[in-house]
Amino acid sequence: MSDLRPENGATKRVRWAQAFPELGTEPIPTDRCLSPEYFALEREKVFKCVWLKVGRVEEIPKPRDYKVKRLDFANTSVILVRGEDGRIRGFHNICSHRGNKVVWGDDTYGLRGTTRGKSFVCHFHGWAYNLNGELVGVPQEELFFGLDKCQNGLPAIATDTWEGFIFINLDPANKQSLKDFIGEHADRLAGFPFEAMTAVYEYYTVLNCNWKIAWDAFSEAYHVSTVHAGSFPGVFDAEVKQVGMYGIHHGGAAHQKPSPPVSPVAALSYQLATASIAKPGFRSSLPARINPDRDPDFVFDQSAVFPNFLVHVSEGLYFTHQFWPVSLDKTLWEGIQYFLPARDAGERFSQEFGQVLQRNAWLEDTGTMEATQSALSSGVKKFFHFQDGEVMLRHNYQVIEEYVNRP
Numbered sequence: 001m002s003d004l005r006p007e008n009g010a011t012k013r014v015r016w017a018q019a020f021p022e023l024g025t026e027p028i029p030t031d032r033c034l035s036p037e038y039f040a041l042e043r044e045k046v047f048k049c050v051w052l053k054v055g056r057v058e059e060i061p062k063p064r065d066y067k068v069k070r071l072d073f074a075n076t077s078v079i080l081v082r083g084e085d086g087r088i089r090g091f092h093n094i095c096s097h098r099g100n101k102v103v104w105g106d107d108t109y110g111l112r113g114t115t116r117g118k119s120f121v122c123h124f125h126g127w128a129y130n131l132n133g134e135l136v137g138v139p140q141e142e143l144f145f146g147l148d149k150c151q152n153g154l155p156a157i158a159t160d161t162w163e164g165f166i167f168i169n170l171d172p173a174n175k176q177s178l179k180d181f182i183g184e185h186a187d188r189l190a191g192f193p194f195e196a197m198t199a200v201y202e203y204y205t206v207l208n209c210n211w212k213i214a215w216d217a218f219s220e221a222y223h224v225s226t227v228h229a230g231s232f233p234g235v236f237d238a239e240v241k242q243v244g245m246y247g248i249h250h251g252g253a254a255h256q257k258p259s260p261p262v263s264p265v266a267a268l269s270y271q272l273a274t275a276s277i278a279k280p281g282f283r284s285s286l287p288a289r290i291n292p293d294r295d296p297d298f299v300f301d302q303s304a305v306f307p308n309f310l311v312h313v314s315e316g317l318y319f320t321h322q323f324w325p326v327s328l329d330k331t332l333w334e335g336i337q338y339f340l341p342a343r344d345a346g347e348r349f350s351q352e353f354g355q356v357l358q359r360n361a362w363l364e365d366t367g368t369m370e371a372t373q374s375a376l377s378s379g380v381k382k383f384f385h386f387q388d389g390e391v392m393l394r395h396n397y398q399v400i401e402e403y404v405n406r407p
Helices: 015-019 036-047 178-182 211-217 264-272 345-376 388-404
Strands: 051-056 065-071 076-082 088-092 111-114 119-121 128-130 135-137 156-162 165-169 199-207 241-246 249-255 298-305 309-314 317-327 330-339
Touching: 015 388, 036 317, 036 388, 051 065, 051 076, 051 178, 076 165, 119 135, 156 178, 199 345, 211 317, 211 330, 211 345, 211 388, 241 388, 249 388, 330 345
Parallel strands: none
Antiparallel strands: 051 165, 065 076, 065 111, 076 088, 088 156, 119 128, 128 135, 156 165, 199 330, 241 249, 249 298, 298 309, 309 317, 317 330
């Protein structure tokens, strides 16, 4: 094992390097965020081969409801539709006639709607596909030459759900079930009432940075005392806790400092709150494997589902981050907050206060990313130097490296 003593002589324990020696302590090459060749391998061997979260079941609650999600890394968009049988299916959004999109519209951040009938109809020439993806209507079909409608439906995509999150896998040869892919996370988060939290606040933007730069900014607590000095001054502990590695996935927990400062408006919000990530001592009904010791300073648990999905659970709320590669140095970031529906004006005020404060913290986080990419692009620095608390970043880079080096 490498020498685990901090070079500056600090006496703080390097607990995670000792807990996960297989991750090493060496610097990580920065070219993993700068190399076009490496990015191409990530697209082909990671994003086109694993299960990816693309939505929530509440987004398409009724038969004929659909969502279209654009995936720039694969040069495609995906139709998710709930069939008459209640099952959610996924298809590539491409017509078998001339290759046009079947569902049109701005699908950058997810286009949602309901089919007028029981089929999708291509706007170009009117080819119709039912909710199972089957080609059921071809205008002037008699003029085609041996057209087999059974062989020309919408190209199907493997689709499944976990805890109400909709996942797809673009690899036609994939043989791994979503359940096996999620692994131990399924047990860790079982019992959390995701489905009850239907008050939703969504934020999106395209950032000029590599997708891993965006991921890194949300995967450690080392930055909280500096980056979040404006939104949460003196509130959060800068040490990640309760870290666990679950195969290709990982998790950890954020904690607050004992007796953090509280502004008058925040105090009123906490008084009225059904949920808050900063209200002291407000933790009681989480699944048994989340904050198992019921530490009163626990704030939220972060579960990282490889490759690009973070889900954070707290008492009475949860929020997610997702990082979609658009190009080598562009990333679509999606941040979504979920709350229990407010029952009165006081709860609504508290909810709005909390979500805006959280949004401001996210703006502080995203504000670092483009500067990081810009500075790295100079090529001056060849390595990242991760400290012990950045162990989840180290794990993520190692898993990605294993995937891109697969035959």
